[in-house]
Amino acid sequence: MTAGTSSIAVPPAPSLSADGELVLTRTFAAPRERVFAAWTDPEQFARWFGPHDCTVLVRTMDVRPGGTLHFCHWFAGEEVWVAGVYREVDAPRRIVFTTHFSDPAGGRVERPGFPRDMRVTATFAERDGGTEMTVRHAGLEVDQGEVQGWTETLDRLGEHLAGPASPTSSERREETMTATTFDMPAGEPVIVMSRTFDAPRELVWRAWTEPEHVANWWGPRRYVNNVLEMDVRPGGRWRVEQRGEDGRVHRFKGVYHEVVRPERLVKTFIYEDDAGTFEDRPVVEEHTFAERDGRTTLTTVSRFGSLADRDGMAASGMEEGARESLDRLAELLATL
Numbered sequence: 001m002t003a004g005t006s007s008i009a010v011p012p013a014p015s016l017s018a019d020g021e022l023v024l025t026r027t028f029a030a031p032r033e034r035v036f037a038a039w040t041d042p043e044q045f046a047r048w049f050g051p052h053d054c055t056v057l058v059r060t061m062d063v064r065p066g067g068t069l070h071f072c073h074w075f076a077g078e079e080v081w082v083a084g085v086y087r088e089v090d091a092p093r094r095i096v097f098t099t100h101f102s103d104p105a106g107g108r109v110e111r112p113g114f115p116r117d118m119r120v121t122a123t124f125a126e127r128d129g130g131t132e133m134t135v136r137h138a139g140l141e142v143d144q145g146e147v148q149g150w151t152e153t154l155d156r157l158g159e160h161l162a163g164p165a166s167p168t169s170s171e172r173r174e175e176t177m178t179a180t181t182f183d184m185p186a187g188e189p190v191i192v193m194s195r196t197f198d199a200p201r202e203l204v205w206r207a208w209t210e211p212e213h214v215a216n217w218w219g220p221r222r223y224v225n226n227v228l229e230m231d232v233r234p235g236g237r238w239r240v241e242q243r244g245e246d247g248r249v250h251r252f253k254g255v256y257h258e259v260v261r262p263e264r265l266v267k268t269f270i271y272e273d274d275a276g277t278f279e280d281r282p283v284v285e286e287h288t289f290a291e292r293d294g295r296t297t298l299t300t301v302s303r304f305g306s307l308a309d310r311d312g313m314a315a316s317g318m319e320e321g322a323r324e325s326l327d328r329l330a331e332l333l334a335t336l
Contacts, residue, residue, distance in 0.1 A: 011154070014147050021138040022146060026154050028131050030161040032124045035131045036092035038160060039122060046071075046335035048156035051149045055336070057216050059224070060106075064089055069097055070106050074212060081109070087119075096121045104215065105224060105243075114140065179330070180323045184314065189304040191314065194297060195326045199333040201291035204298060205262035207333055208287070214240070217328035220321050223250075233259055238267065254282065264288050269302070281305045283313070298326075 014024045028035055038044045042058040050056050050073050060070040069084040083106045084099035098119050101109045110116070118139035125132045135154070140146060183192040197204055207213040211227035218225050223242040230238045239253040251272040258266035268282040286301045304310040 014150065019138070021136045022140070022150065024135045024150055024154060026133050026158065027127055028133065028158060028161050029129075030131055031129075032126050032131045033092045035133055035157075035161065036095070036124055038157060039095055040089075040091070043331055043334055044160065048160040049153060050156070051152040052156065057212065057332075058335075059216055062086070063095075068106075069099070070102065072104070072212070079104075079212065081106075083108070092124055094121070094123045105226060180326050182319050182322075184310070187307070189307050189310045191302045191304075191310060191318075193300045193302070193322060195330075196295055196297045197330055197333055198295055199336075200294055201262045201289045201296045203333060203336055204289055204296040207329060207336065208265070208289075208298075209261075213332060213336075217332045218325060220324045221328065229253075232256055232265075254285075257284075262289055281309055283309075 011024075011026045014022055038048065040061070040063040042061040045061065046056040046058045048056075049071075053075060055074040057072040057074060058070075059072070060068050062068050063086055065086055065088060067086045067089075069082075069086065071082055073080040073082070081102045081104055082099050083102035084097045086095070086097045088094060088096035096119065098117050100117050101111050101114065103109050108116075118137065121136040121138075123134050125134075135150070137146075137150065180193060180195045184190070185192070199207075207217065209230070209232045211230040214230065215225040215227050218240060219242055222245050226241040226243070228239040228241055232238075234256055236256045236259075237253065238256065239251065242250045242252070244250070253270050253272065254268040256265070256267045258264060265287040267285055267287075269285050270282045281304075283305075284303045286303070288299045290297045290299070302310075302313075304313065
């Protein structure tokens with residue numbers, strides 16, 4: 001991006017404050033509320049927060065004082081997880097959060113040469129119909145790589161703001177609440193689920209089969225996923241562990257039987273409970289991916305061993321959980 005593509009003026013060069021903070025200032029041709037929303041809405045944050053060569057996956061973004069932040073920078077297969085806490089939130093004028101390196105579950109990770117904690121302060125001021133934004137990053141040893149990373153990050157923010165306004169996460173969820181359809185044919189131990197995504201089939205397939213993506217959408221929002229195994233080939237196994245807000249862990253697993261990329265996937269689904277597993281009653285899931293005009297319809301046919309098993313699954317809240325899960329998948333696809 002050339003300087004000024006989305007800015008009112010050529011941005012000044014980054015500088016160091018007297019106490020060693022990296023300071024960057026940009027002026028964007030966008031209202032202050034919109035710039036602030038780009039920092040606080042997870043779908044928008046994932047589109048720009050990082051250098052040009054990385055993908056951002058947001059797992060948690062609870063924007064309030066004391067709320068947590070947890071995301072991943074993914075550089076061509078290398079994962080860099082970051083966790084943090086919001087210290088100040090004064091919409092739409094100021095936001096402050098601290099960060100540290102983490103593992104996929106959010107636990108602290110020490111990295112040689114880096115401090116335990118860093119602090120980011122962003123302030124937003126109205127300027128001639130636009131927004132002057134100042135970012136201060138404290139607690140790091142500033143080198144050319146850090147300066148370049150932040151410069152590219154703010155370039156990406158400018159590119160994002162130059163595009164059409166994005167709906168907020170709450171608006172996006174409201175739009176997708178009724179988008180998933182369910183059918184339980186009378187007398188058949190089957191549940192049929194269908195959803196159309198505004199994304200090409202290859203991208204939906206990747207989000208469905210690559211563990212770094214599956215971890216960020218599979219299941220309701222109240223769970224954190226740990227993908228233990230995902231060997232997507234005939235005879236390969238998958239296994240996912242979910243940890244709830246109450247600390248309880250749920251484990252699911254299965255075996256892939258058919259893999260025809262990016263058209264068809266057949267696998268078994270087994271829930272493991274504390275007493276053992278339901279090895280003798282696996283559900284067989286058939287997933288088909290059909291693309292038309294750049295959009296993909298995903299249809300899942302789940303076949304149960306009996307009508308009692310099917311009705312028991314339906315009574316467990318499966319439909320509500322599946323709707324929320326596919327809503328999360330739609331949100332993730334919008335960031336890829």
